[in-house]
Amino acid sequence: MDDVTTARQMTALLRQLAPNEGYTASLLDGVRFMRADRHLSRTLVLYEPSIIIVCSGSKQGFLGDAMYRYDAHHYLVLSVPLPLCTETWATPDDPLLAVSVRLDMTELADLVPALDQAGTPAPAPAPPAGIVSTALDGAMADATLRLLQALACPRDATILGPAIAREVCYRALLGEQGGAVRAALAHHGHFSRVARAIRRIHAEFGEPLDVGALASEARMSVPAFHVHFKTVTQTTPIQYIKAIRLHQARLMMIRDDLTAAAASARVGYESPSHFNREFKRFFGRSPRQEARDMKTAFSLLPPTWIDGVPDLK
Numbered sequence: 664m665d666d667v668t669t670a671r672q673m674t675a676l677l678r679q680l681a682p683n684e685g686y687t688a689s690l691l692d693g694v695r696f697m698r699a700d701r702h703l704s705r706t707l708v709l710y711e712p713s714i715i716i717v718c719s720g721s722k723q724g725f726l727g728d729a730m731y732r733y734d735a736h737h738y739l740v741l742s743v744p745l746p747l748c749t750e751t752w753a754t755p756d757d758p759l760l761a762v763s764v765r766l767d768m769t770e771l772a773d774l775v776p777a778l779d780q781a782g783t784p785a786p787a788p789a790p791p792a793g794i795v796s797t798a799l800d801g802a803m804a805d806a807t808l809r810l811l812q813a814l815a816c817p818r819d820a821t822i823l824g825p826a827i828a829r830e831v832c833y834r835a836l837l838g839e840q841g842g843a844v845r846a847a848l849a850h851h852g853h854f855s856r857v858a859r860a861i862r863r864i865h866a867e868f869g870e871p872l873d874v875g876a877l878a879s880e881a882r883m884s885v886p887a888f889h890v891h892f893k894t895v896t897q898t899t900p901i902q903y904i905k906a907i908r909l910h911q912a913r914l915m916m917i918r919d920d921l922t923a924a925a926a927s928a929r930v931g932y933e934s935p936s937h938f939n940r941e942f943k944r945f946f947g948r949s950p951r952q953e954a955r956d957m958k959t960a961f962s963l964l965p966p967t968w969i970d971g972v973p974d975l976k
Contacts, residue, residue, distance in 0.1 A: 673718040676811040677760040685962035690820035693765035703751040709910035712766040715739040720759030727897030731796040742847040743793040744865040746906040791847040791854035797840035815969040853891040856881040916954040923950035
């Protein structure tokens with residue numbers, strides 16, 4: 664099957680699996696679909712460790728001074744949770760259609776020695792990276808198409824889906840930027856220690872988090888922890904913790920219909936007025952305005968499927 668046919672089939676499936684704007688859950692835990700029918704100017708988002716494959720439209724992510732493009736020819740890999748500023752290019756005739764596959768870091772770390780034992784040639788050495796944009800090759804496109812086909816059928820999603828999702832992760836390790844991803848998974852070095860701290864922040868954002876304790880757990884001095892943390896995230900630990908809490912509060916207001924006061928308490932703020940001030944400073948709008956205006960873009964819809972996967976040849 665040629666690349667054009669594969670791309671056309673992926674797009675046709677996603678149009679049906681993600682019929683509405685926002686995020687749509689799939690029949691497989693850890694896989695979601697993304698859709699936008701209009702241009703979205705720079706928007707603050709929070710991505711979990713994942714592979715994001717765009718089949719139609721295009722996006723750009725901005726982290727510090729770096730820009731990452733993900734479109735029909737490039738996919739994005741994030742090995743740590745990162746808040747990004749993104750811009751989306753889409754129209755009703757050419758919507759942004761993408762699939763996100765969550766990375767299970769434990770499972771991925773197990774794949775690296777398996778690849779080495781199998782004698783798989785390692786990609787060119789690269790420094791570890793929390794985020795990379797890499798060219799979409801034929802093997803990754805084929806695996807993505809088969810994943811979408813499986814997720815169009817409840818039976819196939821249950822039986823075939825997990826193995827194909829694992830293959831998508833495997834293909835990312837073999838891709839053009841696989842060296843940076845493999846390095847990020849290595850169980851040594853400053854990156855992996857910072858990554859563990861980031862994962863703890865992501866999991867416990869509603870609890871009290873002390874930078875000194877995080878540095879100690881990472882076996883670093885506080886100054887060294889700051890330096891290496893900023894290398895990975897382009898921000899300080901305190902600013903990162905604040906960003907995670909504010910992003911999560913926004914999602915709670917949009918997806919769970921919580922009030923700003925309830926969401927602020929859930930993410931660890933003792934004072935609703937303090938939360939409101941920091942939220943407006945971060946997002947540029949009050950919690951109510953932001954939740955109202957971003958309702959469509961960040962909604963999470965229940966999964967859909969196709970009765971009898973259509974012949975898309």
